[in-house]
Amino acid sequence: MRGPRTPRNVKSGLGFGPTVHVTHLECGLCGTRHDADKLHTVCEKCGGSLLARYDLGRIAREHTPGELESGPNNLWRFAPLLPVGEERHRYTLGEGSTPLLEVPDLVRELPVNQVWVKEEGLNPTGSFKARGLCVAVAKNVELGAKAFAIPTAGNAGTAMSAYAARAGAAAHVFVPEDAPAKILMTLSQLGAHVTKVKGLISDAGKACADFVKANPGVMDVSTLKEPYRAEGKKTMGLELALHFGWEAPDVVVYPTGGGTGIVGIEKAFRELNLLGWTKDQMPRLVTVQAEGCAPVVTAFDEGRETCDFWTGATTKAAGLRVPKPFADRLVLRALRASKGTAVRVSESEIDQGCARLARTGIQASPEGGAAWAGFEKLVGTGWIRRDDRVVVFNTGSALAY
């Protein structure tokens, strides 16, 4: 008698069987409902980002937090709270379940007691982008998509290409012409069709949009221009809740480019609160941006609801080089609703942040270095208090640079 065909749960294995708890899609701005059984990009009425809505009552009746704890060791652990119905479309490369690292050596001399680094660099393709693109590719393939397009400074493109390859779909990637050679090589190895575009990521975005318009069969998975990347990012918040025994940490410090991280983490805790799995908890969400490209920080400081386009964006943290996040309203709303804040850091502070993390063995991306620098700044001003439980996100590995 042979053992089970399918190995057990360490980053693989058993799932939940089919679950389809998504009821509809809702525009994050005007609230218009959209059918969740069809492919969608943005709101048909106002062009806003669509968000997936779930039958939370049914989820609460049919599932338990304990069940998620013993689920597979990847983001499909949270399948009941994700939009993909069929197990065969839950493509995995081992994303999620990333470590929450204690960093006692880094905070010994700071007036703060409880700090962790969420190490997203251990995701496939080396960054948190894997989460959003895992779910976006899976759900859109389930709904019939056979090709994807994305503008990218690097990590989003490799993540999309990896999951498209995994799902047997085509990948079209639009990169600024100064994209690192290494990224281009990785993209080509993963079988992506790569187009170099003059200018910034926003220009690559326009080229991508044109391409998709001319090729109706291709699904645009730009940040928050389709509903499901945010669902994947949501798993960062769900994992934090699980880490902390179904509570929220007090503060989450997140390096912000396009903003799905912030939007996803807020959505996670909103849904968990409605489920009753967490008790009316929400971390104070902090956006960190680079001085050379800080549209969200500026709008936050000035009390505005949208960002101006940031002219001449420049920072070594390529993931932060987003001159105007498409979902600026949602990001700013999440920062304010959570009683969070926004802070900018200089290029040399980014370097120092990376160096600090390296001192405890963490190979952080510049975005992660920025987050750490922003954290130290907020400790310095007293905004982060001694007893706050703080999670700082390293969104990617230095290896991916």
Add this chain to the structure above:
Amino acid sequence: MRGPRTPRNVKSGLGFGPTVHVTHLECGLCGTRHDADKLHTVCEKCGGSLLARYDLGRIAREHTPGELESGPNNLWRFAPLLPVGEERHRYTLGEGSTPLLEVPDLVRELPVNQVWVKEEGLNPTGSFKARGLCVAVAKNVELGAKAFAIPTAGNAGTAMSAYAARAGAAAHVFVPEDAPAKILMTLSQLGAHVTKVKGLISDAGKACADFVKANPGVMDVSTLKEPYRAEGKKTMGLELALHFGWEAPDVVVYPTGGGTGIVGIEKAFRELNLLGWTKDQMPRLVTVQAEGCAPVVTAFDEGRETCDFWTGATTKAAGLRVPKPFADRLVLRALRASKGTAVRVSESEIDQGCARLARTGIQASPEGGAAWAGFEKLVGTGWIRRDDRVVVFNTGSALAY
């Protein structure tokens, strides 16, 4: 009332409390016993590799497989079978618990039904080296070491430097002069002292040995020249047993440079069999090497017990560029005792192996590409049979290259 100070187990968190089940160290060649409470390098009598021996009867009485399954989501999940006694010395960067990926798209047309890729690229610093150096640094620091030295083609050095940083110890790294600039940058960021050496990894090894001789406080953690890296590698075998519900897969295909992977996986199943947690099971262990450096394959084919030094070693898979593994006897013995085999692949087969894995979204290192190529070769010859459950190791991420 606040929640628990320490978050839960997703790649962090709760351990087992103190466990010290190591009884002594034993020479793998001549069997001489050594005291496990002191720092050791190799056998004082014959110079062979020392292996940790445990009180397996006591482990079987005090622990259960189920306990390991619910342990922390890193390699300290296996703490009762590892040498580090005190929790404070169980330094973690989130190593281990790597995904076991199904690859249906790659085997559809091959006469083999059950194949998985063990994705070691998701370890900290991007390779399986993290496991061995995590445990080696932890145990030697527990025994009083404050500085480490290693010769490296890249990944072992970054792994050692990361864990040394984590443990607050000094790192001295000896690299061949053609080491990639990226590796050098990473090493320097992690605070390592780097020395470039003319020639191959074997020359770097000599320089490292000289340095250690001249600096008695520095611990040499070269492959199998101290007892504990093999213990870390052992966790790859322990994880396989856990994946397969405390059974062994039938075949493990492993790209072999220094050989601790093979030795560690064999040791895992030997110990599990003695514990009774697996029932007299051992996977057939397969070494894959590059045509340009295949000392183990040659010795295996010729029925010899040791390897000759391979002159003019050359292959793009830097981790396989080991002209004569220090523990050649142990590696060859493990291959034969497990009814395994050894196979060599060309540089173009390595490229094809990487390309195949990329087609399903896996960014493999050249070593991983070599393993896949070796696997396909053994399917072609019929050595791997249709119903074999096969695990092919991708030992590192392409990102680390």
